[in-house]
Amino acid sequence: MHLFVKSGVDVIEIGVPFTDPIAEGPIIQKAHDRALKKDISLKNIVDMVIKFRETNSQTPIVLMGYLNTFIAHSDLIENSDNLGIDALLVVDIPGELKLDSYGIANPNIDTISLISPTTSDHRIKQITENSSGFIYYVNLRGVTGSSNLDMNEIEKNISKIRQYTKIPTLAGFGIKTPSDAKILAKCADGVIVGSSIVEMIDAAKETKDFSKIEEYLKDLHRAIN
Amino acid sequence: MNSQIKLSTVIGFFGEYGGKFVPETLMFALDELETTYKSLKDDPAFIEEFYKDLSHFVGRPSPLYFAKRLTEHYGGGNVWLKREDLNHTGAHKINNTVGQILLAKHMGKKRIIAETGAGQHGVASATVAARLGLECHIYMGAEDVRRQSLNVYRIKLLGAHVHAVDSGSATLKDALNEALSDWVTNIDNTYYIIGSVTGPHPYPMIVRDFNSDKTNGSAESNELFNKLPDAVVAFVGGGSNAMGAFYPFIKEDDVRLIGVEAGGEGVETGEHAAPLNDGTPGVSCTEIELIYCKMMMVR
Numbered sequence: 001m002h003l004f005v006k007s008g009v010d011v012i013e014i015g016v017p018f019t020d021p022i023a024e025g026p027i028i029q030k031a032h033d034r035a036l037k038k039d040i041s042l043k044n045i046v047d048m049v050i051k052f053r054e055t056n057s058q059t060p061i062v063l064m065g066y067l068n069t070f071i072a073h074s075d076l077i078e079n080s081d082n083l084g085i086d087a088l089l090v091v092d093i094p095g096e097l098k099l100d101s102y103g104i105a106n107p108n109i110d111t112i113s114l115i116s117p118t119t120s121d122h123r124i125k126q127i128t129e130n131s132s133g134f135i136y137y138v139n140l141r142g143v144t145g146s147s148n149l150d151m152n153e154i155e156k157n158i159s160k161i162r163q164y165t166k167i168p169t170l171a172g173f174g175i176k177t178p179s180d181a182k183i184l185a186k187c188a189d190g191v192i193v194g195s196s197i198v199e200m201i202d203a204a205k206e207t208k209d210f211s212k213i214e215e216y217l218k219d220l221h222r223a224i225n
Numbered sequence: 226m227n228s229q230i231k232l233s234t235v236i237g238f239f240g241e242y243g244g245k246f247v248p249e250t251l252m253f254a255l256d257e258l259e260t261t262y263k264s265l266k267d268d269p270a271f272i273e274e275f276y277k278d279l280s281h282f283v284g285r286p287s288p289l290y291f292a293k294r295l296t297e298h299y300g301g302g303n304v305w306l307k308r309e310d311l312n313h314t315g316a317h318k319i320n321n322t323v324g325q326i327l328l329a330k331h332m333g334k335k336r337i338i339a340e341t342g343a344g345q346h347g348v349a350s351a352t353v354a355a356r357l358g359l360e361c362h363i364y365m366g367a368e369d370v371r372r373q374s375l376n377v378y379r380i381k382l383l384g385a386h387v388h389a390v391d392s393g394s395a396t397l398k399d400a401l402n403e404a405l406s407d408w409v410t411n412i413d414n415t416y417y418i419i420g421s422v423t424g425p426h427p428y429p430m431i432v433r434d435f436n437s438d439k440t441n442g443s444a445e446s447n448e449l450f451n452k453l454p455d456a457v458v459a460f461v462g463g464g465s466n467a468m469g470a471f472y473p474f475i476k477e478d479d480v481r482l483i484g485v486e487a488g489g490e491g492v493e494t495g496e497h498a499a500p501l502n503d504g505t506p507g508v509s510c511t512e513i514e515l516i517y518c519k520m521m522m523v524r
Contacts, residue, residue: 020398022405023248029392029402067246092246118253118412127249141250142410 001052005059007214008221013089013192014049016042016065023091025145027195031202042073046083053084060086062112062133067093067102074103087112087133095127114138115161117153128165135161135169137188145195146174155187178223185224193220237426245425250409254417259427261332266434271327275435278323282356283313285320289445302455307470317436317466318349322418324435326353329416336411337361339418340404342369342397342463344376346420351385353418361385364404366396421463429468436469444473456481462498 004012015021015028017035024032042065049061067090070077077088087110090099095113099105110133115124118141128135139154140146154171161169171184172192181191200213237243237259245255265271279285288311292304309317322339329337337354338361341347347363354361363380367389370377380387393399408417422429446454457474459467461484474480489497 019393020402022402023409025406026392033393091248094245094247094252095249097244114249116248116250116253118250120253120256123252138248138250141412143406146410 001048001059002056003210003214004217005056007217009059009217010190011060011062013062013064013194014045015194015198016045016063016069018066018069021066021091023143025143025195027145027199027202031198034202042069042076046076046085049084057084062087062089064089064091066091070099070104071102077104077106077109080106081108083109085109089114089136095123095130098130110134112136115157117141117150117157121160124161125164128161128167131165131167134167134189135165136192137161137169137171139171139173139175139184142173144173147176149174149180149184151183154184158187178219181220182223191220191224237430243426243429247405247425248409250412251405251425254408254412255425255427257332258328258431261328262427262431265328265331271331274327275324278327279320283319283323285312286445287311289449305454309466314345314349314352316345316349317469318345318420319352320469321420321432321435321465322346322349322353325416325418325431326357326359328431329359329418330357332416334414334416335359336415337418338364338404338407338411338415339420340364340397340400341376341380341420342366342400344369344373344380346418347380347385347387348376348383349420350418351380351383354385355383362388362407364388364390364400364407366394366398366400367391368395369397369400421465422468423463429464432465433468433472436465437472453477453480455479456483458483458485460485460487462487 001012015031015035017032017040019032019036021029021032042063045063052061061084063085065088070088070090077083088099088104089112090104091114093099093102095115099111105111111131112133112135113127113131114136115127116138119127137154137158139149142148158169158171168189170190170192171188172194175181175184175191175193176196181193184191196216197213200216201210204210204212237245245252247255287308290306290308292306295306296302296304312319326337337350337359339347339350341350341363342365344365347365351361351363361384363385365373365377365387370387370389377387388403390399390403392402404417408415419428419432422432424432446452453474457470457480459470459482461467467484471482471484474482487498491497
């Protein structure tokens with residue numbers, strides 16, 4: 001995580017392992033499977049964040065996961081003053097429902113919601129009203145790690161979202177190369193890259209040589225600035 | 226009657242259960258399906274089309290058969306069997322797929338997907354898709370493909386593509402995840418036929434309605450016995466059979482509704498298929514509506 005920050009990452013998103021990660025493509029699905037086989041729980045992740053915070057109190061951290069996990073550990077989220085976690089992104093809760101209905105709200109933690117190419121104007125309004133932190137715009141019809149970005153559609157939808165909210169809109173799903181990031185950074189306030197990094201982490205798990213990831217992140221950083 | 230059960234489906238919640246817990250991209254498709262279903266379900270032409278298919282294609286109403294020797298074996302009461310196994314394709318599953326393929330037709334969808342465990346829902350979906358000449362993809366856990374090779378053969382004979390899913394435990398839940406991935410990717414032209422009452426709203430409502438048609442249940446019972454049955458017994462897996470069997474009786478205080486889950490090695494061993502007897506409530510897109518059945522069973 002410190003390497004990410006050193007390489008120009010502004011916000012770190014951590015996936016919370018779940019048995020049925022229905023929004024994920026094969027790369028991140030396998031990462032969920034690997035983590036579950038090693039019994040990685042939400043508690044372990046919170047402990048990891050607390051350790052990270054010993055030397056970094058600045059970089060925002062977002063937990064991305066599925067509702068059942070957070071409900072099962074609601075006490076962990078709700079009763080903590082300072083977990084070091086800045087926001088939750090619960091993939092499978094409809095944006096018009098509120099996390100406090102499920103006992104997982106915390107005034108110190110922002111609620112990030114997804115808006116997709118198929119979200120109606122009416123829902124964009126409801127979702128932006130319930131969101132804080134930033135809006136996560138899903139670039140494509142598909143799961144994480146897919147291809148085929150339709151730039152015209154993305155640009156049109158992000159400018160639509162901006163009519164309803166002043167919080168930043170970040171674009172994610174399907175971003176693989178620095179040139180993808182460069183184009184998207186023109187219309188979004190930031191870009192979110194997941195599958196490519198997860199794939200590189202898996203490839204480097206034996207050697208522990210993460211220099212390629214560092215290089216890749218620096219390239220992305222240069223491309224969007 | 227259990228007073229906390231509200232038969233309202235206005236926003237897709239049944240008390241604290243129900244809802245749509247899926248990624249945002251799918252919300253549009255669920256709204257589209259709900260709008261279509263609501264506009265058609267009371268339309269006389271749609272109803273006529275559905276019942277015509279049930280009688281001429283499925284072979285309903287299925288007989289209600291007095292099981293004389295089973296009755297003698299148990300030595301009390303009278304056991305009648307509702308022979309859903311005599312429907313075309315051999316299970317109650319076809320009732321729902323016949324109804325949903327009509328919805329797909331009205332929505333102009335050209336591509337059908339479905340997930341299946343034992344394969345019955347896969348066969349029923351492939352059958353109705355073949356009848357309309359629609360492209361059909363069936364997702365099935367690799368382990369289930371191996372165990373249910375005969376149904377896999379039938380699905381392929383009907384012209385559908387079978388996708389064996391290797392991820393996770395390579396069974397039904399993994400097939401469902403893959404089917405959802407397909408749907409989220411091909412959402413504009415694809416209709417997803419869900420066969421159990423465990424999906425996101427409006428599916429449980431639709432599956433319930435298509436499985437509890439007017440030829441099922443109380444009217445039939447009144448005609449045969451001049452009274453309602455004392456009890457209705459149904460097996461519970463994904464809940465479609467139980468929901469269809471129970472629903473016509475849910476407001477009848479004097480009819481006991483008994484759901485039966487597979488106990489396997491015994492509920493206490495953990496080696497079973499009885500999540501309602503030994504499970505915890507959750508809000509994933511796959512478990513919530515079962516709890517609705519549970520509420521009905523424990524009354």
